[in-house]
Ligand code: SF4
């Protein structure tokens with residue numbers, strides 16, 4: 008047999024002295040790295056993706072997974088992955104796929120932004136003693152309010168606001184469809200969303216009946232494949248999202264292979280079992296902003312005017328596009344930066360298309376203000392939010408809320424190995440294999456995700472307190488409280504942020 | 510939208526009084542009250558605003574303008590003449606004070622917009638606001654620091670007593686007074702930077718530092734305001750102008766946008782009121798002035814005192830007969846009203862709204 012000239016990325020090693028032959032690693036590995044050789048565990052290291060499931064479940068700490076020490080001669084220009092991809096393409100003629108967000112070393116703007124704090128002239132506020140408000144409402148707001156006083160002398164709102172999505176804190180779970188992730192993973196998101204007073208997003212795979220109890224914490228998505236879309240579905244959640252693009256693969260559709268479409272997924276998506284689920288690159292009824300407007304209003308009519316969100320990938324002229332989307336009637340603009348995750352995307356697309364979310368937030372927020380329509384829609388920023396600090400910076404740049412997905416999967420065991428597209432996720436997340444999904448107990452993992460959200464909530468409150476403000480709306484768009492370090496003046500200008508020291 | 514600005518930071522003391530029956534009181538009281546708080550300023554800025562001081566010209570906008578030199582005066586007056594009927598031009602009366610060796614040229618104009626300049630449904634007030642924005646941001650060296658009717662602001666670089674003497678404050682008589690002394694923590698030296706800050710008949714004196722300044726500024730810019738002074742006071746003044754004059758909110762609702770009640774308090778209200786206050790916060794989140802402040806704002810029909818939502822800056826109020834006093838310190842009130850009938854400390858975020866009796 009022809010042995011691939013693309014060497015293995017990792018080396019899985021078992022210490023045979025420590026190993027007690029319990030075979031747990033064989034059971035746990037979704038990629039078939041391990042097999043039983045009669046008296047010891049055999050290792051096919053070329054299959055290893057370093058998801059570390061085996062490492063965590065080995066009772067004897069006998070397993071070690073290391074980056075393969077056998078590398079091509081190091082070369083700053085022809086890097087390991089560059090050569091390896093060429094070899095793989097030479098062997099297959101295919102497009103190498105990948106999962107998760109881009110891991111290339113582009114400048115991380117978040118890491119070049121620092122947040123202000125109070126000293127003397129304005130006191131900081133202790134979040135343990137004083138109320139700290141993170142409550143956020145997503146949706147269209149009128150530019151001004153009008154009130155009246157009733158005959159009873161009581162204050163009343165004259166014109167009601169369009170419906171708003173109430174969030175206990177400015178974080179939502181970004182769309183991940185049933186099909187790309189397991190139902191158990193979706194349940195984790197739904198349970199945590201409910202407990203935390205936020206929302207999850209179905210992605211484009213329809214809404215499984217097991218999630219019906221969580222409807223008031225769900226945004227349903229309509230994407231180019233229109234999977235699972237019917238009037239009940241549109242009306243099921245608190246809002247509907249039209250997905251135009253995804254940060255990890257702007258301009259690219261989706262392809263869920265038939266092997267990942269068992270009965271339940273097929274039912275939820277309303278397609279036959281085992282057929283490929285193809286999401287075309289564009290929505291075939293949207294070829295212009297006018298078409299988008301029609302779809303937005305068709306959905307509004309079908310849902311008695313629930314908020315409609317439009318999700319786009321952050322691309323070069325994102326500001327003009329977002330402005331068009333707002334004028335087309337969207338209540339929320341969801342911006343997905345190029346670092347955003349994916350279940351499957353061609354590496355070349357993921358790693359080379361789009362722009363960072365930080366730039367996109369700044370450009371869109373500026374443009375909507377210049378046009379005097381910032382109140383017309385909320386901005387959700389997603390695509391690489393790693394921590395509460397990233398969230399705070401995104402909000403200070405101008406986002407109303409941030410979307411997190413990878414961080415949520417990490418609480419379920421994900422190690423960002425990036426092999427989601429194989430459908431073999433050993434953690435039971437991006438797979439439909441029943442023996443793998445069964446290991447993701449929703450109750451257990453929901454607890455962990457809730458912990459994460461609560462931790463970030465506390466951290467956001469600490470940040471606000473240090474800033475001397477006690478409501479999140481005073482951070483939103485408050486770029487005066489950010490400073491850039493090591494950024495050139497043009498970048499600072501686009502971000503609307505001063506350099507540190509000024 | 511320029512982001513590369515240096516915000517002006519200062520600490521301060523403020524005081525104000527209002528006679529609800531429109532009895533015009535001499536400036537000497539407010540001067541006495543302010544001078545008691547000398548230690549709250551550092552001699553780098555003080556000012557006064559008074560209402561009811563120009564009864565003979567009460568139907569004209571009174572523009573107080575400071576000029577760096579006679580040349581700019583010429584170009585600004587050209588502009589005014591083209592757009593306004595000018596009833597009277599005069600120098601603002603001043604008296605030489607040793608501690609104030611230099612001052613800008615200070616002029617006073619009583620004007621009304623020319624009819625044919627009010628195109629469409631532009632109201633005179635809107636026209637005046639656009640003049641103020643234009644002159645202050647476009648005519649270098651000219652600065653309109655007062656533009657209301659039957660009211661005026663007097664301010665400059667100096668300590669409260671010297672500024673009072675310089676402008677002969679004791680010679681004016683008004684029914685509402687506000688005053689301010691300043692403690693700037695960065696480079697001082699510009700007369701326009703002192704308080705009160707005014708626009709039409711809004712006058713604001715402010716003590717504090719608004720930590721939400723960045724978003725407040727950007728929010729106002731969306732509505733066409735040009736923030737040239739980079740002070741919190743300017744933000745507060747424009748915010749009130751936007752909310753009250755342009756959006757038609759009541760004073761109390763505007764105050765609740767600036768110092769929003771906490772969600773837990775809103776949630777516990779009855780349905781209608783909770784819904785109204787929720788909407789107020791949803792719509793005016795970017796108008797919330799967050800961070801320590803106490804503000805007095807005077808207007809044609811009254812005086813309002815307000816604190817930030819957790820009262821990080823002092824504000825004391827007192828009343829005797831038809832006069833209500835508000836100041837940073839109780840002593841500043843007792844200096845001019847030794848035995849008030851009532852003295853209280855307004856609660857965080859709860860405005861003290863005093864209205865003049867109807868004429
Ligand atoms: S899990 Fe650990 S102890 Fe068990 S067979 Fe695998 S390597 Fe050996």
Ligand code: SF4
Nearest residue numbers: 421423424425427432
């Ligand atoms: S979800 Fe699973 S396959 Fe995807 S990166 Fe995480 S661990 Fe790897």
